[in-house]
Amino acid sequence: MGRHSLPHRSGAGAADPRPRPRRRTVAVATVLVLVxxxxxxxxxxxxxxxxxxxxxxxxxxxxxxxxxxxxxxxxxxxxxxxxxxxxxxxxxxxxxxxxxxxxxxxxxxxxxxxxxxxxxxxxxxxxxxxxxxxxxxxxxxxxGNVASSPVGVAMVPSAARSLGWPAKTYTWSELADASTRDDRLRLGAADPAHSATGLLALTRLGGATDGTRSGGIRAAALAKNLSPRTSDNDHQVLDTLPRDSSGAEQTDPKRNQALFLSEQAAFVHNSSSDRGLGLELFYPKDGSPRLDYxxxxxxxxxxxxxxxxxxxxxxxxxxxxxxxxxxxxxxFRTDDDEVSGALVAKAGGRAPQPFDRTAAEPLPEKAVEETLGTWTITVQSARITAVVDASASMAQPVPGTDRTRMDVTKAALLQALATFTTEDEIGLWKFSTRLDGDRDYRVLVPTQRLGDREGGNAQRARLAAAFNGLKPVPNGATGLYDTTLAAYEAATSGYAKGRFNALVLLTDGVNEDPGSISRADLVSRLRQLADPQHPVPLIAIAVGPDADKAEVEEIAKATGGSGQEVSDPSQIHSVILRAIVRAAALSRG
The missing domain is CATH 3.40.190.10 (Periplasmic binding protein-like II)
Structure with a gap:
């Protein structure tokens, strides 16, 4: 069989001959003496x-x-x-x-x-x-790598043909739109926290790689829709498909009609004698991410x-x-430059589906972590309190823009707010020095469900108004230590079982309150408050050149959290999502 040839079910057919970037070979033998x-x-x-x-x-x-x-x-x-x-x-x-x-x-x-x-x-x-x-x-x-397998969207025949398979091709974005347009396409997946197939597909499907606010919101919406239809692993998700083409299973709302699936998993399913319905495979035309073993x-x-x-x-x-x-x-594929037509056909592929079109580059680690962070807070629901520095230095301009640190921080917080669901519990504190009597902090919005209403005003609307109303305090200094301790005491005392609990603290400076507790005392108290059975990681973000990353790292690690550094406040949202992934991994470990 010729290179990239792929038989139609009723005869031979040629696949798209477009060139693609050469990828690494299956086994990198040259690394032997280097390793x-x-x-x-x-x-x-x-x-x-x-x-x-x-x-x-x-x-x-x-x-x-x-x-x-x-x-x-x-x-x-x-x-x-x-x-x-x-x-x-x-x-x-x-x-x-x-x-x-x-x-x-x-x-x-x-x-x-x-x-x-x-x-x-x-x-x-x-x-x-x-x-x-x-x-x-x-x-x-x-x-090295021992094999590879592209990830696509596998469908039962009736669903595939309703979308025009095999003649019609889709981008990931178009498949996302098709999967959320109505209930005719019930899309399932293995849990992206447990499955690379689910995670890589959701990253591409959600548009997280474009780095835009709309991409993040789309990923959150998809995660919300997908979460009720997930299984623990790639093997179990196949059991959610209808087993035959007749009867109630085809219309059973609990049965998935489409799955994120690797080509290899579709191959094995279609090769099985007790497979039930065969699967047809869509290979998105903007490139399939790969399992690379x-x-x-x-x-x-x-x-x-x-x-x-x-x-x-x-x-x-x-x-x-x-x-x-x-x-x-x-x-499995063993050579990305020589795709077996027999393998693709058995997996449910067929020309003109672009089965030989791979993603030009591996998905960025940043995009994958952001998607997993979005998934974590969508599936678990979250209880997060944001604590924002309102000292005078937040009025400093961000280089290359006409906005201040506070302006860009507010925009990042509003972007993050848009990705949370009504079940998430979010609150807001601000701090400087002596904002409320002798206290360096003030609770602007108590941590409650975004869907909660009080006086006819939803929590989400209260938070949006509070974010927009954040302003630097003239001549205000940074009361970091006392604020951190008070906020962490409140977060641990309000721990919500079954949710992802965290405290997110943003500061552009170092502690400037001479009357506060010392850093050593703060770290000691945080360690005493931290409970591995009820984890509340502190995600401390140092914003701008005046903040001390080493300091926020030391403080955050006392709680099982992490210290992060951003030079541009617009990076805050993505940094929070990536920090959530690492905090969740630590709590599981």
């Missing part, structure tokens, strides 16, 4: 690539945790290695592959707990990057040289012809 702390010559001389060893010495045993979708294929590769007496440094390699959900391994490694494995193959880089971003995490080292060494400094080399030798087997054939039989 292991030995010279290349020593590796080759030591038998890393030896196939002729008699395996007289005991085997080197390696355990690999792999995403459940790729684990069966890697087990076959491991079995082949034993059958062929594949060696590394003259030792046979004996690899045990265990199927483990990627998010569970990421949570363990991110919290500093050993996963009991020497290597890890999650379904996406997003998990490895998330672990690497956490300060207490066990070291993870990406060494990074082969990752776990805690490399503690691995022996034999273990490191054996693990990497196993990785190279997946890139050799025998290993690639195994992966292809399981529905």
């Amino acid at each position: 292991v702390a030995v010279g290349g010559a020593a590796a080759i001389g030591g038998g890393l690539f030896s196939f002729g060893s008699s395996c007289q010495d005991s085997a080197v045993r390696i355990t690999v945790a792999a995403s459940p979708d790729v684990a069966p294929a890697l087990r076959e590769v491991a079995d082949q290695a034993r059958e062929r007496d594949i060696t590394s440094d003259g030792h046979c390699i004996d690899v045990t592959v265990t199927a483990r959900e990627s998010y569970q391994v990421a949570a363990s490694l991110g919290s500093g707990r050993s996963a009991g494995v020497q290597a890890w193959v999650p379904d996406s880089d997003v998990w490895v990057d998330g672990v690497a971003a956490r300060s207490r995490a066990i070291q993870v080292t990406k060494a 990074p082969f990752t060494l776990v805690d490399r400094p503690r691995l022996s040289t034999d273990e490191s080399r054996a693990a990497l030798r196993f990785m190279t087997l997946s890139g050799e012809s025998a290993g690639q054939r195994v992966l292809q039989r399981h529905g």
